Amino acid sequence: MSPQLFSPGVQHTLELVGIFVFAISGALLAVRKNFDVFGMAVLAEVTALGGGLLRDVVIGAVPPVAFTDLGYFLTPLAATVLVFFLHPQVERIQTAVNVFDAAGLGLFCVGGTLKAYEYGLGLTASATLGMATAVGGGVLRDMLANEVPSLLRWDRDLYAVPAIVGSAMAAVFIKLDALTPATLGVAVMVAFVLRLLAMRFHWRAPRAWHRRSTVKEVATEDVLV
Amino acid sequence: MSPQLFSPGVQHTLELVGIFVFAISGALLAVRKNFDVFGMAVLAEVTALGGGLLRDVVIGAVPPVAFTDLGYFLTPLAATVLVFFLHPQVERIQTAVNVFDAAGLGLFCVGGTLKAYEYGLGLTASATLGMATAVGGGVLRDMLANEVPSLLRWDRDLYAVPAIVGSAMAAVFIKLDALTPATLGVAVMVAFVLRLLAMRFHWRAPRAWHRRSTVKEVATEDVLV
Amino acid sequence: MSPQLFSPGVQHTLELVGIFVFAISGALLAVRKNFDVFGMAVLAEVTALGGGLLRDVVIGAVPPVAFTDLGYFLTPLAATVLVFFLHPQVERIQTAVNVFDAAGLGLFCVGGTLKAYEYGLGLTASATLGMATAVGGGVLRDMLANEVPSLLRWDRDLYAVPAIVGSAMAAVFIKLDALTPATLGVAVMVAFVLRLLAMRFHWRAPRAWHRRSTVKEVATEDVLV
Numbered sequence: 274m275s276p277q278l279f280s281p282g283v284q285h286t287l288e289l290v291g292i293f294v295f296a297i298s299g300a301l302l303a304v305r306k307n308f309d310v311f312g313m314a315v316l317a318e319v320t321a322l323g324g325g326l327l328r329d330v331v332i333g334a335v336p337p338v339a340f341t342d343l344g345y346f347l348t349p350l351a352a353t354v355l356v357f358f359l360h361p362q363v364e365r366i367q368t369a370v371n372v373f374d375a376a377g378l379g380l381f382c383v384g385g386t387l388k389a390y391e392y393g394l395g396l397t398a399s400a401t402l403g404m405a406t407a408v409g410g411g412v413l414r415d416m417l418a419n420e421v422p423s424l425l426r427w428d429r430d431l432y433a434v435p436a437i438v439g440s441a442m443a444a445v446f447i448k449l450d451a452l453t454p455a456t457l458g459v460a461v462m463v464a465f466v467l468r469l470l471a472m473r474f475h476w477r478a479p480r481a482w483h484r485r486s487t488v489k490e491v492a493t494e495d496v497l498v
Numbered sequence: 499m500s501p502q503l504f505s506p507g508v509q510h511t512l513e514l515v516g517i518f519v520f521a522i523s524g525a526l527l528a529v530r531k532n533f534d535v536f537g538m539a540v541l542a543e544v545t546a547l548g549g550g551l552l553r554d555v556v557i558g559a560v561p562p563v564a565f566t567d568l569g570y571f572l573t574p575l576a577a578t579v580l581v582f583f584l585h586p587q588v589e590r591i592q593t594a595v596n597v598f599d600a601a602g603l604g605l606f607c608v609g610g611t612l613k614a615y616e617y618g619l620g621l622t623a624s625a626t627l628g629m630a631t632a633v634g635g636g637v638l639r640d641m642l643a644n645e646v647p648s649l650l651r652w653d654r655d656l657y658a659v660p661a662i663v664g665s666a667m668a669a670v671f672i673k674l675d676a677l678t679p680a681t682l683g684v685a686v687m688v689a690f691v692l693r694l695l696a697m698r699f700h701w702r703a704p705r706a707w708h709r710r711s712t713v714k715e716v717a718t719e720d721v722l723v
Numbered sequence: 724m725s726p727q728l729f730s731p732g733v734q735h736t737l738e739l740v741g742i743f744v745f746a747i748s749g750a751l752l753a754v755r756k757n758f759d760v761f762g763m764a765v766l767a768e769v770t771a772l773g774g775g776l777l778r779d780v781v782i783g784a785v786p787p788v789a790f791t792d793l794g795y796f797l798t799p800l801a802a803t804v805l806v807f808f809l810h811p812q813v814e815r816i817q818t819a820v821n822v823f824d825a826a827g828l829g830l831f832c833v834g835g836t837l838k839a840y841e842y843g844l845g846l847t848a849s850a851t852l853g854m855a856t857a858v859g860g861g862v863l864r865d866m867l868a869n870e871v872p873s874l875l876r877w878d879r880d881l882y883a884v885p886a887i888v889g890s891a892m893a894a895v896f897i898k899l900d901a902l903t904p905a906t907l908g909v910a911v912m913v914a915f916v917l918r919l920l921a922m923r924f925h926w927r928a929p930r931a932w933h934r935r936s937t938v939k940e941v942a943t944e945d946v947l948v
Contacts, residue, residue: 303650309703311658312650326556331776333785335558340623360706398790412867417637419646421869425753425762433761478759481810528875534928536883537875551781560783565848585931642862644871 288384289348291377296321296352297363297370299414304360306418313357316414317349324409328385328402332392371472375435379464382407382436383457386443396444403440407464408433427480431471434478439464513609514573516602521546521577522588522595524639529585531643538582541639542574549634553610553627557617596697600660604689607632607661608682611668621669628665632689633658652705656696659703664689738834739798741827746771746802747813747820749864754810756868763807766864767799774859778835778852782842821922825885829914832857832886833907836893846894853890857914858883877930881921884928889914 299320303313322339329337339345356363363370385406389399408424411432415422423429442460446452470476524545528538547564554562564570581588588595610631614624633649636657640647648654667685671677695701749770753763772789779787789795806813813820835856839849858874861882865872873879892910896902920926 304706306646306650307652307705308650309652309705311703312652313706315650315658330555330780331786331790333558333783336556336617336619336623340556340619340627343620343622346622346626357706361708392786394786394790395793397793397796398786401796402790416641416866416869417647417650419641419644419869421756422867425756425758425765425867427757427759427762433765478761480757480759481754481763481807483811529931531871531875532877532930533875534877534930536928537877538931540875540883555780558783561781561842561844561848565781565844565852568845568847571847571851582931586933641866642872642875644866644869 285344287376287380289344290373291380292321292345292348293352294370294373294377295410296349297356298374298411299349300353300356301360301363302414302418302420304356308418310353310357314350314353316417317353317356318346319417320410320414321349321352322346322410323413324381324406324411325385327409327413328389328406331402332389332394334388334392372469375465375468375472378407378432378436378468379439379461382439382464383443383460386440387447387452387457390444390447396448399447400437400440400444403443404433404436407436407440427477429477431476431478432468435464435467435471438467510569512601512605514569515598516605517546517570517573518577519595519598520602520635521574522581523599523636524574525578525581526585526588527639527643527645529581533643535578535582539575539578541642542578542581543571544642545635545639546574546577547571547635548638549606549631549636550610552634552638553614553631556627557614557619559613559617597694600690600693600697603632603657603661603693604664604686607664607689608668608685611665612672612677612682615669615672621673624672625662625665625669628668629658629661632661632665652702654702656701656703657693660689660692660696663692735794737826737830739794740823741830742771742795742798743802744820744823745827745860746799747806748824748861749799750803750806751810751813752864752868752870754806758868760803760807764800764803766867767803767806768796769867770860770864771799771802772796772860773863774831774856774861775835777859777863778839778856781852782839782844784838784842822919825915825918825922828857828882828886828918829889829911832889832914833893833910836890837897837902837907840894840897846898849897850887850890850894853893854883854886857886857890877927879927881926881928882918885914885917885921888917 296317299316299318300313302320303316306312308316322337322345326337326339329335329339382403384403386399386403388406389402390396394402412422412424415424424433439460442463443457446456446460521542524541524543525538527545528541531537533541547562547570551562551564554560554564607628609628611624611628613631614627615621619627637647637649640649649658664685667688668682671681671685746767749766749768750763752770753766756762758766772787772795776787776789779785779789832853834853836849836853838856839852840846844852862872862874865874874883889910892913893907896906896910
């Protein structure tokens, strides 16, 4: 279904690895929220497949690949079983999980951009949907768990920016008619490395100017309807 | 629009009853959350129609049946009016409401599975969507009300498992080419009775192993990005 | 894509103004929630385009106009930049922002109704989707920010009712075959003025009867599953 960056077998394997680690982040959050095993499976599936599902519904690629590729559906269940029995051990290798998660981020932002472009969207829209493919599952995970999405919080290391860079690079390569496995691999790697650097050096995005000085006035004001 | 389990008239009546009690659970939550009458109507509509809406968008059955069958749209409004004027009385017959809710659960998980299969999905995907049809509205209700979804909480009686069993049975009957009103009725009844038993005996799903021992480490850790 | 109320240029300009002020309400909420600049952009985009996105996915108008009209996508980013640098000043002109927001509400509820009808929905469904077009972005904004949607809270001035009235008037004009720029302009103005009056006189919708007397019983009861 999705465009070929590498040989079909290699790409499918990489995608399943990405889905697996996304699912682990969902299942781990479910454990922390004290959900039962079924809640773990739901959160794992949503985290792993939610971004692609959003993209497919938006571009009209229905039924979405999440419902047509059985491997996509079963992989999060495998992650759920692993976390169910071994979650303290999985927590302990958090760093390794994060590295794989960064790889998934790179892979999905580029793959999502290509698929949206294939379905006739413009370059800006394709890059936006590529980014949404990569980060959408995590946002849905946090919404289901009744948490403020990590993605939006200023006290988290940059997550969306590496995805935007990867998606934008893919769009530029499409524009330049330079779509080869090599250039796409570069886009994936750049997103991957940027995310690793963001985690290593705790890169964060700025908040609005003068925030501090307005805290009091904010506290007493109503939220806009 | 949706597959016939029973005679058309009987099935449509049953569906409207299911929609009505789902809507009541939405309107009651709105009362507890101190929403106004409009919030009650929104929560009633979303609870009653949200699961089918999700299914229809995913399988490409647009416009969704929620927007083409006027009875589907008006029934939750009737439930809203009832709860608006008589919610203490409705709270008092909670047990009766729960029994009808269980019937709706059985009906929608089987009906959802058949409709997804009709639209060309595989058996596993159809059963998953059947389950999502039955439980999706309740999840959207809780998300809108800014609550942790009941469905995911370990301290709630089993709700999804009866739906999974009903959906899976419907999928098996499709596979075996044994799709008759009788077999489908059995699948609906099994889901219905399982849910009643889960409420009666407070059946719950397990949480991850060793949870207790890791509470401290969880409390001090950041949520995965 | 969307039906012409006025001359194409005028209508497009009005829509961009509506999108701009919806986006400002999203970006301001992001500032209050302490999100970073990226979270501001996400909340601005979702608030401004979310309602139309929902409508387009439901009626099968994919890819949604939010992804095909670059102006729709860039306008919320401009609003984000403005709020990022000048949010105390923007807070101070809250009243002006609210007036434009009311104008956006009127415009989108009528435009959404017409578009849904064009895609073959019935009058009731079209009016419902028109209302959802106008208020859906704000609901998604609040859900993403992990807040109870303003729309549902009893202590907010009426917001949905003006949209319902505008949508219903548009549906009636369709029914009467009286669809002219003048009649549509009247529907937009009625919704706009109703919203202004609701803000001026703090009109609110009632909550369920006897709420007060049942507060104690509510506090000790479980939420319906």
